[in-house]
Structure formats: structure tokens, C-alpha cells
Amino acid sequence: MYFINIVSFILLLGVTIAIIYFSIKYRRRSNEDTTPLITHNTALEVTWTVIPLILILVVFGWGFNDFVEMRTPPADAYEVYVESYSFGWNFEHANNGIIEANMLTVPVATPVRLIMRSRDNDVLHSFFVPQFRLKQDLMPNRNTYAWFEAIRPGQFVYFCTEFCGTGHSMMNGHVNVMEQEDFDAWREEELDRDLDALPLAELGQSVYSSAGCQGCHSLDGTSRVGPTFQGLYMSEREFTDGTTRIADEDYLVEAIIDPQAQVNVGYPNNMPNIYEQTLSEREIMGLVEFIKELE
Numbered sequence: 001m002y003f004i005n006i007v008s009f010i011l012l013l014g015v016t017i018a019i020i021y022f023s024i025k026y027r028r029r030s031n032e033d034t035t036p037l038i039t040h041n042t043a044l045e046v047t048w049t050v051i052p053l054i055l056i057l058v059v060f061g062w063g064f065n066d067f068v069e070m071r072t073p074p075a076d077a078y079e080v081y082v083e084s085y086s087f088g089w090n091f092e093h094a095n096n097g098i099i100e101a102n103m104l105t106v107p108v109a110t111p112v113r114l115i116m117r118s119r120d121n122d123v124l125h126s127f128f129v130p131q132f133r134l135k136q137d138l139m140p141n142r143n144t145y146a147w148f149e150a151i152r153p154g155q156f157v158y159f160c161t162e163f164c165g166t167g168h169s170m171m172n173g174h175v176n177v178m179e180q181e182d183f184d185a186w187r188e189e190e191l192d193r194d195l196d197a198l199p200l201a202e203l204g205q206s207v208y209s210s211a212g213c214q215g216c217h218s219l220d221g222t223s224r225v226g227p228t229f230q231g232l233y234m235s236e237r238e239f240t241d242g243t244t245r246i247a248d249e250d251y252l253v254e255a256i257i258d259p260q261a262q263v264n265v266g267y268p269n270n271m272p273n274i275y276e277q278t279l280s281e282r283e284i285m286g287l288v289e290f291i292k293e294l295e
């Protein structure tokens, strides 16, 4: 980039100075001034062809080298299958069976190769981590690939950068980069965690963050894209069709699996209609129990 910028700047400067100089030197001085017949100058024409050709070939060779490096992950890369859907992400770690929802955890200083596909049969998504300079589309019927190596630990935001529908703006999350020993500890913990053994409300709490509910539903009474979960249970809900209903367990389950059937007054009708497929029966019951505890 610097090379291209500096070369362009020098050329711009040269051309501009030449234009100004020629405008003054060859300006028309009187009505008798006529332009002599000029055909060509071989030496000049060869020079202004060959010098840019060399410059462009340098840019091409340099860029091609970096492009090949950018597209070719090292053979020992850590592999993650990335699946996108309307509207969320699953990250499955290829070698140890961990599946993360809307969050990717990787070790620092390790090449990570992403094998990516869209689960929707007619919608593209695009995985974009600005701080990694990494962007790649996900398609329904073929794999795409990308790789990166994070150079320091931290949390880095990713976005979906292909406009894919009403929930497009909710398709963001974090790449969690950990020191190798923290990552190993995290992996042990993930593998040991037996979700079936968790009490329902605790399971619900973990689903609340992993399935992305927290993006739209607060726990402290503040209004986000959707109503807060605090005090939701057994409160009276008012819907856009003019009906009302008490938020009992039946209502909570229906609002999770078919959110567009009844829409709360004052909120947009844009909760994705996916949780019947992406959450298990037990996870949905867990969420209901979790909400019930938020008096």
C-alpha cells in the first residue's frame, strides 16, 4: 500500500508540474502563433511505456506473493467449521467436538483455518473481523475458506457484512483470543461441562448468553430491541393486534418458538424465527425457568 501510494504521489507530482510548466512555456502568445507539425518521439514513448510497466509488474509480483500467503493456511492450522444461518453463527472445533454459538474462542499465535458454509439455502452471509483484516462470504452450496493468526489475546468483534435480512444487524459477536494455557483450560472445562446435568435455570442462563438473547433482552429492566426479561413472568403483555395476555409459561415458550405470532406493543417484529430449530426442548424450558427467577 505504501509503495503504491508513494509511487502514485510522485507520478501525480511529476504530471502536475509538467502540465503547469508546459502551459506557461507553450502558451499562445499571439494570433500568428501556430502549432508546428509534431509526429512522435520513439525514445520518449518507449520510456513512458517501459517505466510504468516495470512499476506495475513490481506491484503485481509483490501483491501476488502476499495474496498466495493470505489464501494458503499453514498445514498444521487449527481447524474450525463455521456455519451461518439467518441469523446467527455456529463454530465447531474440528478436533475436539466443541460447538460454540455466536462466539469463537481460539488460542493466540496459532494459525486458525475456517471452513465455512451457509445453512440457509438461498442466503449469503459474510464473516468479517475488521481487526484481523479478514472477510469472507459464506455460501449455501459450497465451502469457502479463510485463515488468520491472532497476534495478541483479547476480544475482537466480528460482523455479518452481507445484508441478509431483518436480523442482519444482530449477526455479530466476538472472537475470543486466549493465551495457550488459558485456552487449554477453557477447552477442558467445555468438554467436561455436562449440560444435561445443569439445573434448568442455570442452563437457561448459559443459553441466554450463548444463543444471543442478551443482544435484545436486558435483565435489569432497561428496554433494548425487545422487552426486558426482568419481571416479565406473569406480567400482562399488550400486543400490536390489540389483545393482551398474561406471560405464563405457555406464553414464554410460544414467544420463543414463534416470536412473530404476537408482537409486544412498542417493539419491532424482528426476533428471528429460529429457536425451535436451534434450541433443544430442555434449553427452551431452561430459558423459561431462568426468566421466571427474574422477579
Ligand code: CUA
Residues within 6 Å of the ligand: 085, 087, 124, 125, 126, 160, 161, 162, 163, 164, 165, 167, 168, 169, 171
Ligand atoms: Cu447474515 Cu447479514
